[in-house]
Amino acid sequence: MKRFPWIRVAVVMVTAVVILTPLAIILYQSLLDGPFFMAASRGSLEAFRFVFVDPDFHRALGTTAALAAGMTAIAVPLGSLLAFLMIRTDLPGRHWLEPLLLVPIFVSPVVLSLGYIVAVGPVGFITLWAKPFLGETPWNLYSMGSIITIAGLTHIPYVYLYASSALRSVGPDLEEAARTAGAGPLRVAIDVSLPLVRPAILYSGVLILFLGFELFGLPLVLGDPEGRLVLATYLYKLTNKLGVPSYHLMAVVAVVIIAISFPLVWLQRKLLGQANRFVTMRGKGMSERPLPLGPWRWPAAALMAAWLLATVVLPLVGITLRSFVSTWGEGVHLFEVLTLDHFREVFDDGRAMRAIVNSVSIAIFGGALAVAAYAVIGLTAHRWKSRLTKVLDYLVMVPRGMPGLIAGLAFLWVFLFVKPLRPLGGTLFSVWLAYTVVWFAYGNRIVSSALMQVGPELEEAASTVGASRSQIIRHVTLPLIRFGLVGAWLLIFAIFVREYSIGVYLYGPDTEVIGSLIVSLWGAGSMDLVAALSVINVLLVAAGLSVALRLGVRLNA
């Protein structure tokens, strides 16, 4: 006699409502001819017609496709190569390099882009320094080629994450067999290691492709000077385009983005099933033996250093330097313009201080609450033989296909549209809810990987000595995943501090966060404040991650 699992069913239902409502409201709004709150709005396809004939939209779509394809073409091969070098070879410094490698994932793309402008923009530090040697401005940061290159290089860590975890599971004996058969290190990589992790690489390729379609911060900052729009920035500009709230048009663009990313998310899910196809049994008692690179060792290290320089050092040093100088331009001498004024300005500015406080509280308390929510959902699905776990599986996909910008917009509408929720609109709760939903897939993955490490026999043993389900969870499961949950909290902290796109629309007098304030201040042109806030933002992320690293949390969850 089994009782009906009320709690579990309720958790699934609540999750479904919270995740699907924003999606539903976007679809609904896209089918109206005006904002949903205006009584005169009627159902029509007018909004679709308007957007689809807009030449700006077509240009944005084309740019987005080129950007997504280009960055995938750059990130996938380089990311796979990097993973091979890091995981399988005796590359110098590979033990301490890994956290550094993942930096681009944890730094807001807006901050990175601003860093690039400051370092290698038309009047950037490096540009001005290089000009006398190379003549004329040697490069154009705002060209399509530059944007694609930067997008590609900064997305290498995502490929690295998947390729490296797959490579770790390939038995070293397979590579050793190739070596004794007569293959050098490069041949081993090309003939054995990389083909074995091809499913994981393919998977990461699809991921990069849809991240490319959702790109917002990078093209917002780098595409703006030459008026280059992608779908997300086109959506963002629509807000101001007509003067009146053009919710129906924004909803249409959101639907287009979702329509592109959903099939890709689905494809990714299909690929995940195959990703473990070649995972092989390891030989007994075999320890990791890195493949000697021989003469390739130092060229490989140089390649690695160049990439780190370009994607981590250059933008971060750039933005930091900019936050400490009063002005910058041709003929300015660095030591004459050094100043702490911008940071003083931040501390005197009410809005900036509020944004910092908001960001930190959302990250600490909101992060803990979010992890608690992910844990409840994770425990609900944990060892539950029910078709409803499949439903949860599919629900996870929804937020993945919904970029932060659109999720923020959707939640803004939810809190306007659903009358009982209206008082909560414009509060930090609405921001927290949006954050929690957008990062649901990520949080869910961390929590369930912790849950998967709990051997079923440990819980079965508790059950045979007479523990009820809730006692098993409280006395066995939760204590065992405690460390995993703390790790999840720290990672979510870093991710929430970094977040900028969700707050773009949920941005109110009491709810600004650092990320969205940077976007808004950048739009208004106050570069001094932006640079100082960016540095503070990066420092907060770094603080969270260094605690995580100190505790031994793996960043590549």
Place this chain on the structure above:
Amino acid sequence: MPKLIISDVHKKLGENKILRGVSFEISRGEVVALLGPSGSGKTTLLRAIAGLDHPDTGRITLDDLVFFDSSGSQVMPAEKRNLGLVFQSYALWPHRTVFENVAYGLKLRKVPAADIAARVSAVLAQIGLEALATRYPHQVSGGQQQRVALARALVYDPRLILLDEPLSNLDAKLREEARLWLRELIQRLGISAVMVTHDQTEALAVADRILLLDKGRIEQDATPVGIYEQPATLFAAEFMGTNNRLEGRILEVRGGRALLGGDGWQLWGQLRAERAPGDAATGVIRLERTELSSSPGENRLEARLGTAAYLGDRWDCLVHAAGLRLRLWAASAPAQQPCWISLPASSLWIF
């Protein structure tokens, strides 16, 4: 004419000395087994020959090629050594078919495609797997995978073939057949081989010569018959076969024989170590040399049956004699009580 020469190879892993001065030579066409318990350093030694691990000091050469030499800090990378290695896990590449797995070494050696096809087919025919060439490794059985791994290591005519516990992943029944099959194949091809194993039966069956290793040193280097019938040390005597062990004291030494005695018993045996009367010593006798007797006599002890277990082809009996617990194998369970147990002096080794 020696071929592979290993001289004074040392290897430390942290504080743990894995190899402490191993030297031996292998002649052309010889099949040598590195036999030892886990932790004896046998796998490390094999990997050092293959070039997958490097010793700290020592020298490894094959004919005129220097594989490793710590004095001149010469190290030849594994891929240049032209050896065949069969892994314990087989390490077949799961993304390649049987044919492609075997062909890979030839492809790396830039053999023309037509020749590759011919040579791979020939070697697959030799191991009886030509029909499975287009299958993937996970589509063939464990025994077949083991043969593919062997074919992959043999196809490019390596100077030497190395086998790491080649039969340990097979079922007991299959292993017995594979043992003979492997010996026949190696003999037919006339290649030199070094095989690592912890299974004495495997070493006895396949090898021409056995190097018994313990704690990073060679305990004994002998033919299978020599190592089983003339063990040089107590370790060698006890590692091979199934034995009775008797702890006692030397009472008398006469020629090559000694009288070993304990509480209520005295037995003559062959003295195989430097011992003088009064020294503590250990007697070892194989179970198959320990026999039941119906009457008393020299080197016989009066015994009482403890228990007997039926093993199908024999009975495994435990007997108590003068405070000793001894095992023996008998064709039938002893019916008579009391009985006598005979430990022939020629089969009792005293260390």
